Amino acid sequence: MDMTYDTVIVGSGIAGLSAAYRLAPDHDVLVVDRAGIGEGTSSRASGVLTAPVDYPDQPEWAAHATEFFRDLDGTGTFDWIDREYVRGVRPDDRDNAEESAAVDGIEIVDVEECGDVFDDNAPYDRALVWEDCGYCDVDDLLATLYSEASRRGVEFRPDTTVTSVRVTDGAATAVKTEYGTVEADTVVVAVGSTTRNLLADVLELPIRTFTWNVAYLDADLDDGYPMGGDPNYGAYWRGTDDEQLLVGVEHCYESEPPSEEEAFGDRLDAFIRDELGGLLAAVDAETDVVRYEVCPMADATTPDAKGIIDAPKEGPDDLVVAAGFHGAGVMAAGSIGTAIRSLATVEEAPFDLEPFRLDRFDVRGTDFEFASMFATEN
Ligand SMILES: Cc1cc2nc3c(=O)[nH]c(=O)nc-3n(C[C@H](O)[C@H](O)[C@H](O)COP(=O)(O)OP(=O)(O)OC[C@H]3O[C@@H](n4cnc5c(N)ncnc54)[C@H](O)[C@@H]3O)c2cc1C
Structure with missing residues (x-):
């Protein structure tokens, strides 16, 4: 006999899996994904876990996210690797940087104190250093959330496309899949870039597709090489376990959906060729690019x-939406899961959910300018 679940979660990316993990102890949960579990965009992430850097206006949110990884460390195959994040500061950005450094866990230092991280001609005179950061293998993170949620009774239905959300008397009551209908008290939709399309009949959302492009460089880094980035180039980097430098660059599509040519744009190439060697001492004209990784799935x-x-008021009751995490979904896993749980159970979250509400936007369609995630920082 078909059962009614407490919660059906559509999407097994980092948002869906972290919600399943958080709800598992006391809820009957089913997770449905059109592909394999955790095999979407989340599986392509770089594993940069820098919530204090990328959510500077939400310190409680960021701390909750980081604590989650520290607690999860050693569970299943998941390891949190502690690593400082160091960002060079240009002289004309000093005021903003000093403001950022007023927060616990962030220090501002003279650039010389960063050893030989930066190139001698780099345009920085100071650097911000965040301590409470790290990185991980994202496949291990996804697999661990999956196995821990399964162990606590969450059911998973992979290879099952959800075609719509059923609304009865103003409330979401089920999802329709290609194999039948699944009833639930609460429906969580966490399908990344396809969220807008899936919900088109019940709720309009301002969500667009975009991606990150990534390359691995043979930079022969020292053990413990700090993570970093430069907002001017929409770029981040970190060392890998085999001493390569992983570099990622924000890549905003101009059209929707992007043409193939656009999706495989050359902004990353230009950044590595023309700029990176002038920023980091470890990179010069001789540094080989070992491989490019252009994410075939959109963020x-x-x-x-x-x-x-x-759980937007303008949508049906009992519908929770979680999507649009730009380049900062994986690092926020612990907080995204807690936030979804609190909306599904009407418990109070241990941080403010206001910054993530739909009604902060006036626009609802896809007709909005891309904002770099780095532009919102200071
Ligand atoms: C190259 C790259 C590097 C990145 N690096 C980092 C990083 O280092 N740190 C970080 O924090 N973030 C990073 N990000 C961002 C991060 O990957 C995203 O913010 C995050 O993965 C989004 O997760 P999600 O669960 O919202 O979506 P997704 O991972 O896209 O999950 C959505 C899921 O829904 C499923 N689905 C879609 N439609 C349906 C349907 N109709 N029915 C059923 N299932 C459906 C998909 O199969 C998928 O599994 C990176 C992104 C990219 C592209």
């Missing part, structure tokens, strides 16, 4: 480059 973004996690 999603919103008008302010921050996710939507909400």
